Amino acid sequence: MFRRNLSQIITSNRQFFKPKCVIICTRKYYSTEQTKSSISPPSPSNYSTIDESEVSKFNQIANEWWSPNGPVKLLHSMNPLRVSYIREQLGKSTFRVGDNGVKDNSYGKASQPALSHYHPPFKGLRILDIGCGGGVLTEALVRLGGSAIGADASDENIKIAQLHARKDPSLHIGPGSLEYRCITAEKLLEQGERFDVVCAMEIIEHVNNPTEFLKACAGLVKPGGGHLFLSTISRTPLSYFLTIVLAENLFKLVPQGTHDFQKYLRPKELQNVVEEIKNDDKCAKVKDITGIGLNPITGTWFKLPNWMPGSLDQNRNLNVFDSNRKLF
């Protein structure tokens, strides 16, 4: 399916919530005993939050997922920031081996740790990338050692992703592992799959019923301390101007109709939805919200500073900085 630029991501967990634009929310379900029975699918099993028209929309551009200057170019350039955000939030930001964390631009000085000490940051984590599209994020998660499953409702996308994965032997030889499935979040939940980390990046704006979709995503998180990462475009006049007026109509960076403004969510809304999802009377807590923006000059994405507020009024502010979030 589709990634879009990050305007909000969600995780859960602490009591306080820093107002930022990307929200991460980590769930923690404290009672683990009743997990399977208590997490029921959010809706009848034939119900799907997938929007058929959205799926076919992305089928058309599937071939361009990996073209470096194609319509998803900005998604590619956003990916490193998303990955480093996930690493940071999981407390795995370090790549260091052993204790010598001193960063030095010179070389030749480092001690020589044994090969076996090498521990990639996501090693041992079971990660779901829901709406994986061409696998832009999924591949990165695997390279960092995660056991990742990329799921997408579009068969075409999954094929593209599988074909592309053949281009990199390191995805298949470990330490990470990679699997793609053409499946929806709801189906996965039904099958009883659980993950340490669930990523639903740049996809909420493309599903039919965000609340149900989020419930399914939350259900997929392992009880007792998993993480859910969400990312979407905030609904503000500025984002309308940037993603629809500029990106779609004026500069045609992405095909017209890629975005549906009505489906955009504000961080606060997203936070409310996520925190209302209950499981055994334990609510998910939003742990962090961070905004990101695109520097139009260098074409790189950057994190908006912490003081950038995420509430309604200020959201405009934030979008001023976000100014450049176009496309997907």
Next chain:
Amino acid sequence: MSVKFLTNRTLFQKFSTNLNKRFLATVSTTSKLEDIYDIVIVGGGIAGSALACALVTSNITKLQKRIALIESSNISNIREWNPLQGEFSNRVSSLTPRSVQFFKGVWQNINEGRIKPFSDMQVWDGISDARIQYNNESDKSPLAWILENYNIQHAILKTLDKDKSIIDILDNTKVQDITFDKESEGEQFDLSDWPCVELSDGKKLKARLLVGADGFNSPVRSFANIESLGWDYNSHAVVATLHVDPNIENKTAWQRFLPTGPIAMLPLQNGYSSIVWSTTPNLATKIKSISSKDFACLVNAAFQMRVADLEYFYSQLGSNGSVDLQSDFEWRKSVQSKNSDPKEAFPPLVLGVQDKSRAGFPLRMRNAESYIKERIVLVGDAAHTIHPLAGQGLNQGLADVQHLLKVIERGISNGQDIGDVNLLREYSSERYLSNLVMLGVVDKLHKLFCTDFTPTVLVRTLGLKTLNNLEPVKLVNLTRFRSEWFYNSPIYAINTRLYVS
């Protein structure tokens, strides 16, 4: 896609062997999986081997990347480099403090006795004698370090040899061809967009990232179909190792801008200096072939005589050595010193030249139209060639290496494919403009000084005098400050963007 859960490179190799057995029929037609590398560096010069060394010792890259370094010549003589006292190679470089900082890790392996830090510099105009002097006595940090290229390469190789396990150094190996293998059906992996380097020993290496550190006539650049833009100067450089007056402390770098091109003398040790003399191709041929006595005398004249006198010397070069240049020089010198400023300092007198140390090469300015392509990156001379008058060529190459390392590390930390052009773009946007600025400045300096057109001479004289009247320390700090300001400024970012996109 079937997924195996293996943990490290050793297992990777086992796995690939298994694969080979399973897919022998198809795989053997193309490349073997053991020949799949993350980074293949073509060219084992200073830039290439410094990059290899940096990758091998970086905490982030060393544990998970397979690296190959390909060098066409035999490097064992550099490995066993054991120089004689009082004999110096004519290929020397000046390293800026920034480059030395980068080399901190290999510095322990360097031959300390053969490095010459200098903190004094004198640069003057051949026609008007306007001068910039920089005496850095209060400040402890040298302006630059002069050392032989062999000394650097030897130290790098020594450092590299300690980490042999993750790098394959293939010396004595030529690159025959670089191609893209067509995808063959049924193979486990599709490496059709990975450059495939065919070697003279029949091996084929597949490269996730192919680094072209292969110099001016870079095969990697031609493979990538990247144009190299620029021009040839109508001049050649003559290099040599000189024996100079050992009684004078040799601690100053000297450079005089003659209308035919700059001549520079760099200190190697007390009694030894290295010279780089850019001049017309015609003169360069003569200078290389005259007797060593005449050569010494001509170098002295080039630093000390007026341009008109020097032209007389040039005119005598072809005339069968019937003229005694030495006595001519002494006579003209005595006349000249009567009516010249006694404060004017000149480099130590040249007494002779080391046997067989004279060599020449044509001078050019080049900049590749792009430093990157999907899975390909150029560093050092493969990307840019500069006039040696400011001694910046190697330092630029090392800055390339330093930035490339940073970009690769960043890519790995974020799980990116390090051959991804979006990642490499970060390298090229950081390096392209700053190299271009340096190339431009040096080129303009060359043009400014290679003329005797009077108004130009007046302007440059005024410029040099003004610069010299500024407090030297301030001047240097000012340039440092301004360059930092410049590189961090939005103007720079905008320009970079324009050049890159």
